[in-house]
Amino acid sequence: MLRDMRIALVTDYYLPTLGGVQTAVKSLREALTRAGHEVTVFCPLSQPSADPSVVALPTSRTFRPDGYPFTWPPRDAAAVMRREFAERRIDVVHTHSEMFAALAGVRAARDLGLPIVHTMHGRVDVYTTNVLPLPRITVPLLAALHARHISHRGLRVRPDSPYTATRAARSMWRLMLAQSRASDHVIVPSTHFARKLIQQGVQTPISVVPNGLEPSVLDRIGAPLERRLAPGETLRLMWVGRLSPEKRPTVLADAARTFARDVAVDVYGDGLSRRSIERRGTRLALHGSVSQQEVLDAMRASHLLVSSSYDFDNQPMAMLEAAASGLPVLFCDPDLGEVVPPGAGFLTDTPDAAGISALVAKIRREPHLITAASAAMIRGRAQIEQRVDPIIAVYESAMSTD
Numbered sequence: 217m218l219r220d221m222r223i224a225l226v227t228d229y230y231l232p233t234l235g236g237v238q239t240a241v242k243s244l245r246e247a248l249t250r251a252g253h254e255v256t257v258f259c260p261l262s263q264p265s266a267d268p269s270v271v272a273l274p275t276s277r278t279f280r281p282d283g284y285p286f287t288w289p290p291r292d293a294a295a296v297m298r299r300e301f302a303e304r305r306i307d308v309v310h311t312h313s314e315m316f317a318a319l320a321g322v323r324a325a326r327d328l329g330l331p332i333v334h335t336m337h338g339r340v341d342v343y344t345t346n347v348l349p350l351p352r353i354t355v356p357l358l359a360a361l362h363a364r365h366i367s368h369r370g371l372r373v374r375p376d377s378p379y380t381a382t383r384a385a386r387s388m389w390r391l392m393l394a395q396s397r398a399s400d401h402v403i404v405p406s407t408h409f410a411r412k413l414i415q416q417g418v419q420t421p422i423s424v425v426p427n428g429l430e431p432s433v434l435d436r437i438g439a440p441l442e443r444r445l446a447p448g449e450t451l452r453l454m455w456v457g458r459l460s461p462e463k464r465p466t467v468l469a470d471a472a473r474t475f476a477r478d479v480a481v482d483v484y485g486d487g488l489s490r491r492s493i494e495r496r497g498t499r500l501a502l503h504g505s506v507s508q509q510e511v512l513d514a515m516r517a518s519h520l521l522v523s524s525s526y527d528f529d530n531q532p533m534a535m536l537e538a539a540a541s542g543l544p545v546l547f548c549d550p551d552l553g554e555v556v557p558p559g560a561g562f563l564t565d566t567p568d569a570a571g572i573s574a575l576v577a578k579i580r581r582e583p584h585l586i587t588a589a590s591a592a593m594i595r596g597r598a599q600i601e602q603r604v605d606p607i608i609a610v611y612e613s614a615m616s617t618d
Contacts, residue, residue: 221611227259236337243427248607250430294327301330404424406426429537453546459489464548468569484503521538542593544560548568
């Protein structure tokens with residue numbers, strides 16, 4: 217291993233806002249710091265930070281997609297990072313998004329001749345078409361703005377996949393391919409997403425490095441609890457994440473209409489889909505945005521985590537938190553099976569509300585399934601701690617080829 221490194225983590229999403237990218241970057245930052253490296257986070261902030269290792273980037277006063285602070289203008293953000301990278305003698309720049317903080321980070325890194333590593337956390341094609349207002353206008357506009365900072369020239373997206381069937385989807389896949397091409401190395405947390413990138417022609421070296429939880433979170437969770445559903449006890453389900461169409465929380469809301477009265481559902485998170493869920497009038501308890509600790513506490517009081525997303529998520533951090541606490545997972549997307557230890561989860565037969573309803577009814581009739589899955593989750597707990605060595609190996613590779 218090379219000497220201790222000075223690392224810039226650049227992201228469009230960070231604390232105190234909640235989400236998988238925020239949790240993943242927080243975990244990586246802590247693990248790298250514990251390993252002796254000097255880590256600085258560059259991001260837009262929803263409120264000032266007193267942490268000297270967090271550098272705020274310029275943000276738009278009016279545009280906040282899905283409620284998140286938005287880096288703007290990128291020229292000013294690049295100037296901030298250029299100055300800070302030089303003053304902090306940064307060795308490697310690690311971007312964690314495809315929006316304007318990351319674009320500005322790429323520009324600053326290029327200007328200074330620094331190596332760039334990029335983690336592709338999720339499907340920006342699905343996210344943008346579900347979250348941006350007037351997507352027929354804003355998605356092509358976003359692609360054009362991205363291309364002004366990172367060239368899309370010569371990139372061709374294969375149209376023969378279900379996920380590249382529309383023009384908007386192909387424009388976002390070109391964006392992801394361009395971001396990959398502009399990097400020295402790409403990290404992907406899951407094999408299923410890495411496979412898609414390779415199929416679409418990514419030539420940049422790709423490493424599959426799963427996300428993990430930092431030691432401080434594992435310590436707060438403590439010893440995992442084996443779940444048991446006693447006769448007559450209410451089956452407690454929970455859902456965690458951004459209440460946004462690509463996460464499909466309304467599918468769970470529709471399924472909940474058919475749940476028995478001794479099934480309770482707690483939902484943690486907020487977003488665009490909240491009003492749609494409320495209009496359905498189902499018995500979901502909507503808790504809104506809460507702290508990570510409140511989510512962890514709720515997991516200890518639950519029997520089952522439900523993941524309703526399909527063909528979107530890469531490696532949901534909530535699933536890792538569930539694994540750490542011994543909480544089994546019900547999920548709709550077969551690709552997410554690689555996140556769940558063998559025997560620790562339940563995959564629906566179909567990814568719709570009927571599929572969730574049928575599986576919940578089966579688990580309610582056969583409560584021993586909860587105990588068996590929880591025991592399997594506890595056995596797989598060791599796999600979820602944040603690993604630093606593979607990340608450092610990628611940094612060293614990028615630095616040696618730069």
